[in-house]
Amino acid sequence: MKKKWHIHTPDRESVKAISSTLKCSPLTASVLVNRKINSVDCAKAFLNPSLKDLRPPFSFIDMDVAVRRIYKAITSSEKILILGDYDADGITATAVLVEFFNYIKSDVSYYIPHRIKEGYGLKPEHITNYMVPDNVNLIITVDCGSSNHKSVKIAQEANIDVIITDHHNISPPFPEAVAVINPKRTDCTSDLNDLAGVGVAFYLVISLRKYLRDKNFWLHKSEPNLKNLCDLVALGTVADMVPLRDENRIFVKTGLDVMGSTPRPGIDALMKVSGVEKSEVSAGDIAFKLAPRLNAAGRIDHAKTAVELLLTKDRRSAIRIASLLHEMNETRKGIEGEIIAEIEKFLKENPEILEQKALVLSDSFSKNGWHEGVLGIVASAFVKKYFRPVILISVKNGIGKGSGRSIPAVDLYNIISECSMDLESFGGHKMAAGLTIKENRIKPFQEKIKKTLCKICKPEHFIPMLFIDYLLDFDNISEKLINELKILEPHGLSNEEPLFMAADVRAFSSKIVGEKHRKMLLKQFGSNKDRLYNAINFNIDLSKPSAERFDQIAYKLQWNRWNGTKTVQLIVEET
Numbered sequence: 001m002k003k004k005w006h007i008h009t010p011d012r013e014s015v016k017a018i019s020s021t022l023k024c025s026p027l028t029a030s031v032l033v034n035r036k037i038n039s040v041d042c043a044k045a046f047l048n049p050s051l052k053d054l055r056p057p058f059s060f061i062d063m064d065v066a067v068r069r070i071y072k073a074i075t076s077s078e079k080i081l082i083l084g085d086y087d088a089d090g091i092t093a094t095a096v097l098v099e100f101f102n103y104i105k106s107d108v109s110y111y112i113p114h115r116i117k118e119g120y121g122l123k124p125e126h127i128t129n130y131m132v133p134d135n136v137n138l139i140i141t142v143d144c145g146s147s148n149h150k151s152v153k154i155a156q157e158a159n160i161d162v163i164i165t166d167h168h169n170i171s172p173p174f175p176e177a178v179a180v181i182n183p184k185r186t187d188c189t190s191d192l193n194d195l196a197g198v199g200v201a202f203y204l205v206i207s208l209r210k211y212l213r214d215k216n217f218w219l220h221k222s223e224p225n226l227k228n229l230c231d232l233v234a235l236g237t238v239a240d241m242v243p244l245r246d247e248n249r250i251f252v253k254t255g256l257d258v259m260g261s262t263p264r265p266g267i268d269a270l271m272k273v274s275g276v277e278k279s280e281v282s283a284g285d286i287a288f289k290l291a292p293r294l295n296a297a298g299r300i301d302h303a304k305t306a307v308e309l310l311l312t313k314d315r316r317s318a319i320r321i322a323s324l325l326h327e328m329n330e331t332r333k334g335i336e337g338e339i340i341a342e343i344e345k346f347l348k349e350n351p352e353i354l355e356q357k358a359l360v361l362s363d364s365f366s367k368n369g370w371h372e373g374v375l376g377i378v379a380s381a382f383v384k385k386y387f388r389p390v391i392l393i394s395v396k397n398g399i400g401k402g403s404g405r406s407i408p409a410v411d412l413y414n415i416i417s418e419c420s421m422d423l424e425s426f427g428g429h430k431m432a433a434g435l436t437i438k439e440n441r442i443k444p445f446q447e448k449i450k451k452t453l454c455k456i457c458k459p460e461h462f463i464p465m466l467f468i469d470y471l472l473d474f475d476n477i478s479e480k481l482i483n484e485l486k487i488l489e490p491h492g493l494s495n496e497e498p499l500f501m502a503a504d505v506r507a508f509s510s511k512i513v514g515e516k517h518r519k520m521l522l523k524q525f526g527s528n529k530d531r532l533y534n535a536i537n538f539n540i541d542l543s544k545p546s547a548e549r550f551d552q553i554a555y556k557l558q559w560n561r562w563n564g565t566k567t568v569q570l571i572v573e574e575t
Helices: 012-022 026-034 040-047 063-075 088-103 124-131 149-157 197-214 226-239 246-261 265-274 283-300 304-311 315-349 351-355 372-386 412-418 439-456 479-488
Strands: 004-007 079-084 107-111 138-142 161-165 179-181 359-362 390-396 399-405 425-428 432-438 465-468 500-513 517-524 532-537 549-562 565-574
Touching: 012 026, 012 040, 026 040, 026 479, 063 138, 063 161, 063 179, 063 197, 079 088, 088 107, 088 138, 088 197, 088 226, 088 283, 088 304, 124 149, 138 197, 149 161, 161 197, 179 197, 197 226, 197 246, 226 246, 226 283, 265 283, 265 304, 265 315, 283 304, 283 315, 283 372, 304 315, 315 351, 315 372, 351 359, 359 439, 372 390, 372 399, 390 432, 390 439, 399 412, 399 439, 412 425, 412 432, 412 439, 432 439, 479 549
Parallel strands: 004 465, 079 107, 079 138, 138 161, 161 179, 359 390, 532 565
Antiparallel strands: 390 399, 399 432, 425 432, 500 517, 500 549, 517 532, 549 565
């Protein structure tokens, strides 16, 4: 879908102050101001993320209660069980806690529910079938648990305490657990709402380490350097697509440093099978190469395989498991492609559906049904293509499991909340949600979603925007500039890669590479005659003819590394 271009006009005085004080180019200073980093002090903090700048861990409500209960479990040799979600956020959060408890030699185990057979969160049958027979004393949930009232109650009745750590939306009354650590609690003043589940789990570890220090626990054992857990925190944070600002930026920057220097065997193996050079690993590599392979375990088989990868100390085992995850990811791509093709065919035959403000579809028209493990990715693909909320529902035995994704202006969680009378259960946040619904309630639910969106949304909400940071002619592109822009990394949500615009550009050569990418050699009219740049435009519409001249292009700047050499490459976003 064609985007509406908006060219930022940053405050000149702020740009001047940041540029002169920090000795960076006006272009880099402009990008900072465009990201609402308007002062020199804010820019310094942004460009120098450090673990010492994290906000205090005990600002979370219930954190003090949680660490006291965990301390009792540690000193009394109680059995602790970590229950995590089956996505990359939950997988990494599980690994963070298990690794910490293993370090202090606690009696710890973990449990990841099977996505399809068991579903999301702590279930009553987990208590009765696994935790009671295994004599578990304390359950700590990660990246889940905020809506598991019944399960917490059953655990209490079995004399098992529960501590919930989560980041999903939560409304009172809260589960009657020993502690509910969730920055989205209405009574929590931590101001850390943007943390991923692994970030909340890491804050628990920070708090626990301090509490153990106060109790002189570390007198006879060296205190762990928690920086060594930040590779896991970075993986889960980027994978969960939370804003890469403040604490999240600190976690990811620190974690990438760890991954690039002393990666654990599992992550080292994952980088190798993904074709990632560890010395150059980036947030983009996590998002597009590492996280999909981690997530593939829970989507195609069982997420515990991914936890095993992250926790193993054996490099041969790591390579074996990473290779298995790579194969699962290839399988996932195939399943995903089949579903996308099936939906595209259905939309082509029923074009009136695209007149609606949301796509809410079940697999009723599918020949073989949809694999619920990939619905979130497929929904994301259609959000990107049609720029509207998408909810896809897979139905088996009269029960539908759905996954939804949204656009920035539409809070999907709130929309679904308005229509929740048709649902068995739901959860999530602004941009993503999951739900369970009876098959006979799908049509009423579709109608309610349609009416709710018509009531609260405006036409401009459904126009995708392209935000241009700077007008950058080809003559002003330099190696020095590209190297300087690296100080803005890591990039992700709320800190996107800088996007530039150039006018009057000609393609001297053009060819299709891969399935649907166009590689070009570009020159700008009026620029130095030697200023020819390699460029690539990903995922193009092959039905449209190749242009030889562009009135304007929106592009990003990157190094292209090949056979030990690097050259400037333009990533063309839109023309």
